[in-house]
Amino acid sequence: MDRSSEIELSAAFGALSDASRRQIIRLLLQKPRRAGELAESIDMSPQALSRHLRVLRKAGLVSEQGIERDARVRIYRVHETAFQPVLDFMAQVENLWQRQLQAFKDFAENPRRAGRLKA
Amino acid sequence: MSGDRARVSVAVAVAPAEAFDIFTGDIDRWWRRGLKFRHSASHSGLLCIEPKVGGRLFESFDTDGTPHVVDIGCVRVWEPPRCLKFTWRNINFAPHEHTEVEVQFEPTASGTLVTVTHSGLSALRPDHPARHGLQDAEFCRMMGLWWGEQMSSLRMHCAAPRS
Numbered sequence A: 001m002d003r004s005s006e007i008e009l010s011a012a013f014g015a016l017s018d019a020s021r022r023q024i025i026r027l028l029l030q031k032p033r034r035a036g037e038l039a040e041s042i043d044m045s046p047q048a049l050s051r052h053l054r055v056l057r058k059a060g061l062v063s064e065q066g067i068e069r070d071a072r073v074r075i076y077r078v079h080e081t082a083f084q085p086v087l088d089f090m091a092q093v094e095n096l097w098q099r100q101l102q103a104f105k106d107f108a109e110n111p112r113r114a115g116r117l118k119a
Numbered sequence B: 001m002s003g004d005r006a007r008v009s010v011a012v013a014v015a016p017a018e019a020f021d022i023f024t025g026d027i028d029r030w031w032r033r034g035l036k037f038r039h040s041a042s043h044s045g046l047l048c049i050e051p052k053v054g055g056r057l058f059e060s061f062d063t064d065g066t067p068h069v070v071d072i073g074c075v076r077v078w079e080p081p082r083c084l085k086f087t088w089r090n091i092n093f094a095p096h097e098h099t100e101v102e103v104q105f106e107p108t109a110s111g112t113l114v115t116v117t118h119s120g121l122s123a124l125r126p127d128h129p130a131r132h133g134l135q136d137a138e139f140c141r142m143m144g145l146w147w148g149e150q151m152s153s154l155r156m157h158c159a160a161p162r163s
Helices: A003-015 A017-030 A035-043 A046-058 A082-109 A111-118 B015-023 B136-158
Strands: A061-065 A071-076 B006-012 B046-049 B058-065 B066-079 B083-088 B099-108 B110-121
Touching: A003 A046, A017 A035, A017 A046, A017 B110, A017 B136, A035 A071, A061 B099, A082 B006, A082 B015, A082 B099, B015 B083, B015 B099, B015 B110, B066 B099, B099 B136
Parallel strands: none
Antiparallel strands: A061 A071, B006 B110, B046 B058, B058 B066, B066 B083, B083 B099, B099 B110
């Protein structure tokens, strides 16, 4: 992992060290939401929420988007790429097991092996 | 820990009891070779699982005539023909880093569905907080749990087509 992605990850972990911000991420993983909706769901003042969202945004974990019909409304969503290193790692593990299980299948279904067993 | 797992299945055309026997007793014969899969890339290496709870999963091999034994894990559940569980650690894991592998053998119309679930992986994530100067143990533990909890929803989220 290069230096800049290390720094990015440190920022991500720093941002996630707060329980309220983790709660925000959980809610945003379900679906993108407006700030007002988030504030209501976690019972937080709009000012406090806005501070937390700023931290999450700076860490690259959350992105915001305007909507066309109302410039004042901002929609927040989880920014997947920030989590990518973790997901990549999981994918690697799955890939290794996939290859192992394929080897297992090839071996188990090999007629020569079955022949040997019967013999 | 609930969500930090890799899960992979394969359907094989043999009955569960036979699949279980092959998976365990013949593990050295089907387990892939090469450094990506074994500690020893040489053909002399042997992978073995002792068929009982508490049994070891280990690899033995020679390097220039010197014998080596590497413990990979320990059998936690040995319930043929349905379930096998063992702990799993790679040679580069820290002493506290443990993961668990569960193998289930489910009967199907044409044989067995073998499912491997490798869990506890968040402890090993490549971006472990300890590697970022965040040394506080409580923080590490908490983040590990948190990643664990969130892994499934993250992955589902990332796999879902964008709206």
